[in-house]
Amino acid sequence: MRRLWALALLVVLGCSADTTAENHYALSEWAVDGPSRLGAADVVTLSVENTGEFRHTLVVTSESGEVVGATGVIDSGSRASLDLDLAAGTYSLSCRIVTQDDEGNLSDHYQRGMFRTVVVGGA
Amino acid sequence: MVSRAESKSGRRPSSWWTALVAICAALTVAAGVAAIVVQRSSTTPIGEGEVFVADAATAEEHISSSEDPDVAVRQARNELGVEAVSLIDLDGVVVASTSDPLVGRPVENPLIADGVVDRRFMALAAAIDEELWLDDVVAWPGGSVLYQVAAPLDRGGSVMIHYDVSQLLGRRSPPGGIAPLALQLLGLAAVFGVFGGAVQVGHARAARRYRKVQLESEILRNTSVELKRANTSLEDARRQAEEALALAEEKIRIRSEFVLMINHELRTPLTSIVTGAELLRSRDLTEPDRAALLDSMIADGSRLQEMIDQILAVARIENRGLSYEMTDVPLSDLYETLTSAHPRAVRDVLVDPDPGVWVRTDASALGLVVASLVDNAFTHGAQIVSVGCATRPQADPQLEVGDKPDGAVFITVADNGPGIDHEFLPRIFEKFEKSSFSSGTGLGLYMARMIVEALDGSLSVKTSPSGTTFQISVPSVPAWERIEASA
Numbered sequence: 001m002r003r004l005w006a007l008a009l010l011v012v013l014g015c016s017a018d019t020t021a022e023n024h025y026a027l028s029e030w031a032v033d034g035p036s037r038l039g040a041a042d043v044v045t046l047s048v049e050n051t052g053e054f055r056h057t058l059v060v061t062s063e064s065g066e067v068v069g070a071t072g073v074i075d076s077g078s079r080a081s082l083d084l085d086l087a088a089g090t091y092s093l094s095c096r097i098v099t100q101d102d103e104g105n106l107s108d109h110y111q112r113g114m115f116r117t118v119v120v121g122g123a
Numbered sequence: 124m125v126s127r128a129e130s131k132s133g134r135r136p137s138s139w140w141t142a143l144v145a146i147c148a149a150l151t152v153a154a155g156v157a158a159i160v161v162q163r164s165s166t167t168p169i170g171e172g173e174v175f176v177a178d179a180a181t182a183e184e185h186i187s188s189s190e191d192p193d194v195a196v197r198q199a200r201n202e203l204g205v206e207a208v209s210l211i212d213l214d215g216v217v218v219a220s221t222s223d224p225l226v227g228r229p230v231e232n233p234l235i236a237d238g239v240v241d242r243r244f245m246a247l248a249a250a251i252d253e254e255l256w257l258d259d260v261v262a263w264p265g266g267s268v269l270y271q272v273a274a275p276l277d278r279g280g281s282v283m284i285h286y287d288v289s290q291l292l293g294r295r296s297p298p299g300g301i302a303p304l305a306l307q308l309l310g311l312a313a314v315f316g317v318f319g320g321a322v323q324v325g326h327a328r329a330a331r332r333y334r335k336v337q338l339e340s341e342i343l344r345n346t347s348v349e350l351k352r353a354n355t356s357l358e359d360a361r362r363q364a365e366e367a368l369a370l371a372e373e374k375i376r377i378r379s380e381f382v383l384m385i386n387h388e389l390r391t392p393l394t395s396i397v398t399g400a401e402l403l404r405s406r407d408l409t410e411p412d413r414a415a416l417l418d419s420m421i422a423d424g425s426r427l428q429e430m431i432d433q434i435l436a437v438a439r440i441e442n443r444g445l446s447y448e449m450t451d452v453p454l455s456d457l458y459e460t461l462t463s464a465h466p467r468a469v470r471d472v473l474v475d476p477d478p479g480v481w482v483r484t485d486a487s488a489l490g491l492v493v494a495s496l497v498d499n500a501f502t503h504g505a506q507i508v509s510v511g512c513a514t515r516p517q518a519d520p521q522l523e524v525g526d527k528p529d530g531a532v533f534i535t536v537a538d539n540g541p542g543i544d545h546e547f548l549p550r551i552f553e554k555f556e557k558s559s560f561s562s563g564t565g566l567g568l569y570m571a572r573m574i575v576e577a578l579d580g581s582l583s584v585k586t587s588p589s590g591t592t593f594q595i596s597v598p599s600v601p602a603w604e605r606i607e608a609s610a
Contacts, residue, residue: 055234057249059268059288067289070250070268073234096270096288097234098172100244108170 025093027074028052030112032093038086038120046082046093050074056095056109058082063090073097088121144326147319151312158308171270171291175246175284178203179274182282186210192219199282207285211273215239222285230273230283238273239281246272248288381555388430392423399423433566437554440570445577447485451600454480454532458512461490461534465497469509480514481600482532484578489534489597492571492582496536496593499567505538505590517594520583524552524572527581528598536593543586551584 024047025034038044048058048071059070060082068091071080094115098108182199189195192210200208200221209220215236217225230236238245248270270286399420402408408416493510500508513533543551550556552572557565575582580597 057247059248059292061289061292065289065292067248067268067292070248070288072249073232073247096171096246096248096292098170098175098244098246098272099238100172100176102243106170106172106176108172111170111172 023047024049025058025116026051027056027058027095027114029054030109030114032058032095032114032116034093034116034118036116036118038118040121043083043085044120046084048074048080048082050076050078050080052076055097056114057097059094059096060084061092061094063092086120089119091118091120092116093118141326144319144323147315147322151315151319154308154312154315158305158312171246175272176244176274178205178284179244179272179282182208182284183274183276186276186282187278195219196221196282199284203284205284206269206287209283209285211239211281211283213280217283218280220283232271235271235273235283239275239283242275242281244272244274246270248286248292377555389427392427395423396420396427433570437566437570437573440573445573447488447577449483449485449578451481451483451605452486454482454512454514454599457482457484457486457489457532457534460486461493461512462510465494465508465510469507479602479605480532481605482597483600484580484597488574488578489595492574492595493534493536495567495571500536500538500540500591503538503540505540508536508538511535511537514599516596517583517585517592520585520594522548522551523581523583525576525581525596526579527596528579530599530601531580531596532599534595534597536595537590538592539590542588542591543584545586548584548586552582 023035023038023044025032027033027048027050029052046058046060050056053076055073055075057071057073058080060068062068068086069082069084071082074080092115095109098106100106181203182196185199185202186192186195189198196208196210196219200206207220207222207225209217209222209225211230212218215230217228217230220226230239232247232249234247234249235245237243248268251267251269268288270288270291272284272286273281274284275281399416402416403413497508497510511534513535516527516531516533517535547556552568554569555565556569572582575595575597578597580595583594583596585592585594
């Protein structure tokens with residue numbers, strides 16, 4: 001019986017650990033790393049971590065370009081979470097920070113590669 | 124041009140232009156294909172950076188051109204069609220905004236705040252935590268997302284633009300938008316296409332201009348050729364007119380001299396005869412004087428008759444031509460005939476008395492010519508005149524008329540007279556021509572020439588102050604004909 005409870009606990013813990021890993025996204029220069037597919041359409045919490053040197057944000061937009069959620073500015077090495085009620089479909093996760101240095105050179109994080117397409121549900 | 128081009132400068136430039144257009148077309152197609160390939164393989168979206176910079180510049184123009192910051196931000200917002208435009212001072216506090224609640228508040232977003240303080244351009248889409256009132260009408264609910272752009276102003280402070288990020292992203296950055304590289308390649312294709320088009324247009328214009336220049340050049344060339352032809356024709360006409368005029372003048376001169384000659388040469392003996400006849404009528408003349416006068420009158424009459432006969436003979440020759448019956452005569456016989464007829468003339472040596480040499484001629488006609496030449500020599504002051512025959516011609520005659528036969532025998536009449544005036548020499552065989560100091564009709568040498576030419580021979584002359592030599596060439600009989608005839 002003890003063995004059975006221990007196995008059940010491992011299964012529960014393992015499932016929890018897997019769910020967390022599926023929703024975790026890392027922001028860095030210049031990429032959004034994380035899963036390209038999320039589970040069933042529902043309320044999900046995205047765990048976002050800035051592993052880069054600069055500050056970043058994460059904006060989630062639907063296929064039609066509507067913003068469905070966004071984090072604030074995440075400092076380097078910091079984490080943020082984002083609760084989203086996602087319908088089945090295709091979404092884009094991107095950082096939308098644009099800076100310009102003294103010489104006039106633009107640095108558009110989105111254009112430099114900080115975006116990822118994510119499919120939610122069976123879509 | 125052009126041929127051309129071909130243009131040399133005219134070489135025709137079509138091959139280079141065509142090659143250039145073909146290259147441009149190929150590059151256009153290649154760039155277009157590359158853009159499609161890149162676009163299909165690319166997931167790179169279009170960012171908003173350039174839009175933000177352009178909008179910030181527009182907002183700054185309004186702020187700089189207006190003294191009222193409230194008016195300036197409102198004008199900027201209306202032109203840009205954004206959610207709100209705010210003016211921020213050096214301390215990071217909003218001093219004017221189309222969203223009244225923002226006025227007096229510091230910029231709360233730390234990234235934007237840092238940009239404002241550092242006077243750097245900064246834009247980000249991020250969630251806002253507090254509710255904002257935009258334009259006093261629309262409430263921006265907390266928890267939504269705004270795109271905030273802060274751009275430093277040259278006058279100090281910053282301008283901040285608030286975008287509805289959903290509208291912005293939906294409008295300006297749709298998923299699957301054109302990749303920047305693909306856009307660049309399409310631009311490149313457009314550049315090549317435009318350049319190729321311009322080249323083609325330039326080529327077409329150049330070709331038209333080349334054809335026009337070529338046509339004008341052709342017209343000028345044809346005109347030049349026609350002018351040259353016309354000039355040549357005019358030159359020919361002028362020369363012909365000059366020749367006709369010279370001929371007319373020559374005829375007039377000959378006619379005048381002929382009239383003078385008739386007046387002098389015919390009237391003089393006629394006057395002498397008439398005067399002699401009048402003297403004969405008188406009874407004072409002695410018998411010897413009467414006899415002498417009669418001899419003189421007879422001589423003048425003979426002279427008159429001779430001249431008239433000469434003139435009539437020339438007229439007859441010119442009207443009917445001359446025709447002689449040619450016979451083969453041994454040269455030695457001809458020599459005897461010609462030289463014995465003129466006792467006053469010294470016989471010259473028969474240079475080549477080869478009995479086998481025969482001459483094909485009319486001996487009596489030839490005799491007339493030789494007699495005329497001998498008389499002419501004595502008339503012009505020669506004391507010694509020699510007549511000879513030879514099978515070789517004299518060297519370097521100064522003038523020759525008629526055609527010298529290939530095989531010829533030469534009859535020479537040489538004198539020790541004063542020679543012929545060099546200015547008169549070229550005209551010596553012409554009709555009615557005579558030197559200024561001589562008498563006669565001027566028909567003697569002309570008739571000699573006509574007869575010699577009718578005998579298929581030639582007549583030449585060589586003169587010097589110590590004497591003159593006339594030479595007649597007549598055809599000899601080829602040896603093989605003589606052999607056949609004798610056989």
